[in-house]
Amino acid sequence: MVMRNPLAYQICTNCVMDTTDSKITFGAEGVCDHCLTFRRQILPQWHTDERGRRELEKIVAKIRKSAGGRDFDCIIGMSGGIDSSYLTYIAKAELGLRPLVFHVDAGWNSQEAVNNIEKLVDKLGLDLYTEVIDWEEMRDLQLAFFKSGVPHIDTPQDHAFFATMYKFAEKHDIKYILTGANLSTECVRNPLEWMYYQTDSIQMLDIHRQFGTVPLTKFPVTSILRHKIYLPYVKRIRVVRPLNYVPYTKETAIRLLVERFGWQPYPQKHFESRFTRFYEGYWLYKKFGYDTRRVQYSSLILTRQMTRAEALEKLKSPPLDEETIRQEFEYVATKLGISVAQLEEYMRAPNRTYRDYKSQENVYALGAAVMRLLGLELGGKR
Numbered sequence: 001m002v003m004r005n006p007l008a009y010q011i012c013t014n015c016v017m018d019t020t021d022s023k024i025t026f027g028a029e030g031v032c033d034h035c036l037t038f039r040r041q042i043l044p045q046w047h048t049d050e051r052g053r054r055e056l057e058k059i060v061a062k063i064r065k066s067a068g069g070r071d072f073d074c075i076i077g078m079s080g081g082i083d084s085s086y087l088t089y090i091a092k093a094e095l096g097l098r099p100l101v102f103h104v105d106a107g108w109n110s111q112e113a114v115n116n117i118e119k120l121v122d123k124l125g126l127d128l129y130t131e132v133i134d135w136e137e138m139r140d141l142q143l144a145f146f147k148s149g150v151p152h153i154d155t156p157q158d159h160a161f162f163a164t165m166y167k168f169a170e171k172h173d174i175k176y177i178l179t180g181a182n183l184s185t186e187c188v189r190n191p192l193e194w195m196y197y198q199t200d201s202i203q204m205l206d207i208h209r210q211f212g213t214v215p216l217t218k219f220p221v222t223s224i225l226r227h228k229i230y231l232p233y234v235k236r237i238r239v240v241r242p243l244n245y246v247p248y249t250k251e252t253a254i255r256l257l258v259e260r261f262g263w264q265p266y267p268q269k270h271f272e273s274r275f276t277r278f279y280e281g282y283w284l285y286k287k288f289g290y291d292t293r294r295v296q297y298s299s300l301i302l303t304r305q306m307t308r309a310e311a312l313e314k315l316k317s318p319p320l321d322e323e324t325i326r327q328e329f330e331y332v333a334t335k336l337g338i339s340v341a342q343l344e345e346y347m348r349a350p351n352r353t354y355r356d357y358k359s360q361e362n363v364y365a366l367g368a369a370v371m372r373l374l375g376l377e378l379g380g381k382r
């Protein structure tokens with residue numbers, strides 16, 4: 001590994017990850033460790049041809065069998081974004097599964113997301129279950145994250161999604177959860193310092209203990225031991241990522257969804273939630289200098305869905321234009337029940353990291369090392 005001056009700016013010669021990811025390292029010819037992980041660890045084990053299809057068929061057989069006499073054989077976590085929408089189509093139309101479409105409404109759905117979910121569910125003849133998160137608690141937890149100064153303020157929303165879905169599966173004895181997580185568009189992961197583990201309840205609750213104002217009594221909380229050990233190994237609830245076994249490219253998926261379902265595309269990944277759009281498109285970018293498009297585009301470059309030149313061109317302009325930012329800033333402040341001036345104050349306050357609060361980082365690091373050793377997880381955060 002080549003040593004580098006920690007203050008010098010450097011960008012990978014193969015993808016568009018750069019030193020805004022402070023842990024990035026560069027090897028021969030300036031290729032970064034994200035690219036090397038992809039080439040050495042992910043690519044050799046990622047099969048979307050016949051081999052992947054056969055593996056998927058085996059899993060599908062198990063899923064069908066697990067249903068017993070129930071109406072559903074699995075649940076699909078649906079955000080209305082491209083990955084979960086395409087997954088829903090594949091699961092029903094191509095794999096012949098009987099999924100219950102599961103949606104968590106944390107208060108920030110975009111109108112497009114709502115329309116997309118309805119269209120898919122309708123045309124595929126599926127059932128939709130929507131769990132609504134208690135808004136007072138959600139709002140209080142989100143405000144606590146703003147006050148804490150950490151970059152990962154998307155945690156309350158993501159945590160609620162995970163926790164609610166697992167809870168539902170456990171309660172109704174459903175053994176399989178399908179998610180749209182995939183290597184094709186997500187093989188490069190957000191660095192830990194940009195987005196700390198959203199499932200770390202110790203961190204989330206510590207931040208809420210310090211900055212929250214109402215007790216969390218209804219907000220769904222999960223823990224690493226619960227969803228990494230108890231639910232998969234004791235209750236045998238498994239998470240399957242079907243998009244990793246089939247050819248999946250963003251462009252083709254969007255075209256199919258638009259043509260068959262009248263699905264409405266989003267200008268950027270994760271923009272189905274208005275909060276995430278504000279967070280990734282403005283807050284993280286402006287306050288911390290972290291541009292999640294680098295991660296998304298780098299994934300697309302590695303999987304040959306975008307050229308590096310095209311990515312560099314797009315990165316020249318900010319993710320959101322001035323007018324949208326102004327509107328969204330006001331929307332977010334109003335929705336959270338604070339003034340624009342207050343939100344601006346949070347923006348100017350000193351930046352913190354996940355290390356400034358209690359966490360289970362060590363448990364996650366150990367877990368990830370074990371999973372990689374057993375070959376159960378490819379890549380991972382670092």
Ligand SMILES: [Zn+2]
Binds near residue numbers: 032034
């Ligand atoms: Zn790279």
